Amino acid sequence: MRPVVEARGLWFAFDGGEPVLRDLSFSVERGERVGIVGPNGAGKSTLVWCLLGLYKARGEVRLFGEPFRRQLLARVGVVFQNPEDMLFLPSLKADLALPLVNRGIDRQEADERAREALARVGLSSLEDRPASSLSLGQRKRAAIAAALVTSPELLLLDEPTAELDGRAARVLAATLVELGATTLATSHDLTFLDRFATRLLVLVDGCIVATGPTKEILSDAGRLESWGLL
Ligand SMILES: Nc1ncnc2c1ncn2[C@@H]1O[C@H](COP(=O)(O)OP(=O)(O)O)[C@@H](O)[C@H]1O
Ligand SMILES: [Mg+2]
Numbered sequence: 555m556r557p558v559v560e561a562r563g564l565w566f567a568f569d570g571g572e573p574v575l576r577d578l579s580f581s582v583e584r585g586e587r588v589g590i591v592g593p594n595g596a597g598k599s600t601l602v603w604c605l606l607g608l609y610k611a612r613g614e615v616r617l618f619g620e621p622f623r624r625q626l627l628a629r630v631g632v633v634f635q636n637p638e639d640m641l642f643l644p645s646l647k648a649d650l651a652l653p654l655v656n657r658g659i660d661r662q663e664a665d666e667r668a669r670e671a672l673a674r675v676g677l678s679s680l681e682d683r684p685a686s687s688l689s690l691g692q693r694k695r696a697a698i699a700a701a702l703v704t705s706p707e708l709l710l711l712d713e714p715t716a717e718l719d720g721r722a723a724r725v726l727a728a729t730l731v732e733l734g735a736t737t738l739a740t741s742h743d744l745t746f747l748d749r750f751a752t753r754l755l756v757l758v759d760g761c762i763v764a765t766g767p768t769k770e771i772l773s774d775a776g777r778l779e780s781w782g783l784l
Contacts, residue, residue, distance in 0.1 A: 556619030557581035558708050558736045559605065564613035566604055574600045575611060576760040582708075582738050587730060589751030589768065590740040593782035597760040598740035599635050602712045605738075606632065618707065631701030635712040635740075637694065641685035646672060646696050649685060650703045657704070671703040672696070674729050676722065691717040698726065702733065711739040715746045724749065742783065748772055756781055 559582040566575040574597045582588050592598050604611040607622055615622040618629060641649040650668035655661060672681050675695040685693055694717045701709060709730070715723040727749035730737055740757075741747050747754060747768060754771045756764040758781050764771060771777075778784040 555584055557616070558584050558586075558618060559738060560614070560616040560619075561601075561605065562614040562616075564601070564604055564611045564615070566600060566609055566611040574760050575604065578613075578757075578760065578762060580755055580762060580765070582736060584736050585734065587737045587739075587750055587752045589747040589754045590738065590757050591742060591744070591747055591754050591771075591783060592740075592757035593742060596757045598757055599712050600760075601757070602632075602634070602710060602740060605710065606630075629707045631704060631706035631709045633694070633697045633701045633709075633711045633714055635716065637697035639685070640700060641693070641696055644684050645682045646677065646685060646688075646699075647681040649696070650700055653700075653704055667703055671699040674702060674733075675699045676725055691719065691722060694718060695722060695726075705735075707736065709733075709735050709737040709739075711737065713741055714739055715741060715743045720745075726750075744772060744778075744783065756783075758782070 562579050564575050564578040565573055567573045590598055600609065603609040605615055606627065607624060617626045620626060643649045647665060647668045650671055651664040654664035654667055669681060672678055675698055677695055677699065685696055698714060714726060723746050727746055730750050751768045754768050755762050756771065775784060
């Protein structure tokens with residue numbers, strides 16, 4: 555079976571700057587939960603934007619075995635590091651039901667699925683509140699629920715635990731494991747990665763310097779320190 559995500563020889567630099575991604579290649583197979591771990595400024599968010607075609611990298615990105623095209627993004631659930639205000643309706647439930655209604659799902663089922671997604675991230679009690687009234691961590695969890703609600707074939711999450719407390723991060727890891735969807739998440743939260751990821755890619759200065767099973771990578775304190783992760 556072809557990988558769900560394939561990046562081949564990606565190079566990217568912001569205007570006139572040094573390359574931020576340098577000949578980066580990796581793939582994610584169906585059912586894998588891959589963590590991209592790296593210190594601040596390593597290029598994790600830039601890579602996410604390149605995978606989504608928002609920044610134009612040199613090299614090749616394939617999604618679901620096909621060369622990148624915007625239409626393929628309908629099959630991807632995305633949470634950006636700083637989710638812009640994607641949630642703007644009078645209630646979280648309405649925000650989450652909207653993409654389902656837009657896909658032709660009837661209102662009642664859309665509401666049901668919206669409630670389920672909010673329950674998964676522990677926001678059931680806030681389903682009638684607007685996103686604007688929530689804390690940053692709660693908004694991030696709502697954005698994660700919004701990424702899950704359409705049951706996408708691929709989840710792409712940039713620093714999903716950055717604003718979460720320990721418990722919410724633990725619940726998120728458990729939720730992602732239980733969902734079993736192919737997931738690619740950037741993070742420098744080693745505790746979250748240990749719970750969530752089946753495999754890690756270590757990104758330092760725009761290069762993948764190591765990859766392997768999560769336990770294997772996380773058990774080598776000397777290397778973690780040399781990468782700026784401990
Ligand atoms: N819009 C931008 N313009 C110029 N440089 C940027 C921009 N965004 C990020 N960078 C630089 O690119 C590098 C990688 O950033 P980023 O992808 O955000 O890293 P990470 O997500 O791993 O913390 C950093 O050196 C950062 O300063
Ligand atoms: Mg980032």
